[in-house]
Amino acid sequence: MTAIDPVIIMKQEVGKAAANLVQSNSVVGLGTGSTTAYAIEYLGARLQSGEISNIVGVPTSFQAQVLARKYGIPLTTLDVIVKMDIAIDGADEVDPQKNLIKGGGAAHTQEKIVDSLADIFVVVVDGNKLVDKLGSTFLLPVEVLPMAMTPVMLKLEALGGKPSLRMGVKKAGPVVTDQGNLVIDVKFDSIDDPADLERTINNMPGVLENGLFVGVADLILVGEIIDGKPVVREIR
Numbered sequence: 001m002t003a004i005d006p007v008i009i010m011k012q013e014v015g016k017a018a019a020n021l022v023q024s025n026s027v028v029g030l031g032t033g034s035t036t037a038y039a040i041e042y043l044g045a046r047l048q049s050g051e052i053s054n055i056v057g058v059p060t061s062f063q064a065q066v067l068a069r070k071y072g073i074p075l076t077t078l079d080v081i082v083k084m085d086i087a088i089d090g091a092d093e094v095d096p097q098k099n100l101i102k103g104g105g106a107a108h109t110q111e112k113i114v115d116s117l118a119d120i121f122v123v124v125v126d127g128n129k130l131v132d133k134l135g136s137t138f139l140l141p142v143e144v145l146p147m148a149m150t151p152v153m154l155k156l157e158a159l160g161g162k163p164s165l166r167m168g169v170k171k172a173g174p175v176v177t178d179q180g181n182l183v184i185d186v187k188f189d190s191i192d193d194p195a196d197l198e199r200t201i202n203n204m205p206g207v208l209e210n211g212l213f214v215g216v217a218d219l220i221l222v223g224e225i226i227d228g229k230p231v232v233r234e235i236r
């Protein structure tokens with residue numbers, strides 16, 4: 001028998017813990033990524049079993065939409081509801097102030113809209129995502145209109161970043177977002193002031209959104225393996 005990858009076990013456990021926070025009669029933001037996929041699966045299971053009722057989801061991507069349909073979670077849009085009770089989403093890096101880098105799945109623009117409208121934004125990560133300083137392990141994703149790619153790259157370089165266009169896997173050419181735009185991944189040697197960098201990049205003409213989420217997360221659920229057993233730690 002092959003052993004299950006411990007990272008998958010941690011993702012499943014945090015996904016389950018986040019799904020268990022959802023109460024009946026809630027509007028739920030449904031994030032994107034492999035960890036959130038487990039939360040959507042468990043939330044669907046709770047709904048289908050009758051453990052909770054009257055849940056409606058707001059998806060942050062095409063992926064979240066497909067998963068919600070698969071697991072029987074009804075969906076709505078931001079034209080119909082004003083805010084969410086809770087949003088569950090993953091992250092690529094989490095710093096000690098609960099600031100995040102997101103966008104590993106190129107979905108950070110819709111994710112920031114949905115996650116920031118929730119009363120409680122719960123982030124689901126495995127322990128490998130915790131960093132002392134944002135940008136230390138992950139490149140910062142920036143969604144741009146295709147015609148603005150070159151001027152935005154030059155401006156990012158002038159800020160001290162090393163930008164590269166995100167390329168597709170099993171597809172020739174660049175990654176195209178759910179909105180039909182491109183993603184520039186930027187290496188910064190050090191992100192000393194995430195709030196300032198978030199504002200500065202979003203002020204560049206042609207930038208839709210960048211992956212810095214500053215002051216948005218309320219609760220981080222961290223999946224860890226301690227003494228061979230999966231545990232979920234809360235950071236508030």
Ligand SMILES: O=C(CO)[C@H](O)[C@H](O)COP(=O)(O)O
Pocket residue numbers: 031032033034035036089090091092101102103104105106107108111
């Ligand atoms: O921001 C995201 C997508 O844009 C994801 O939430 C982030 O990349 C984490 O994904 P995973 O849980 O697969 O590691």
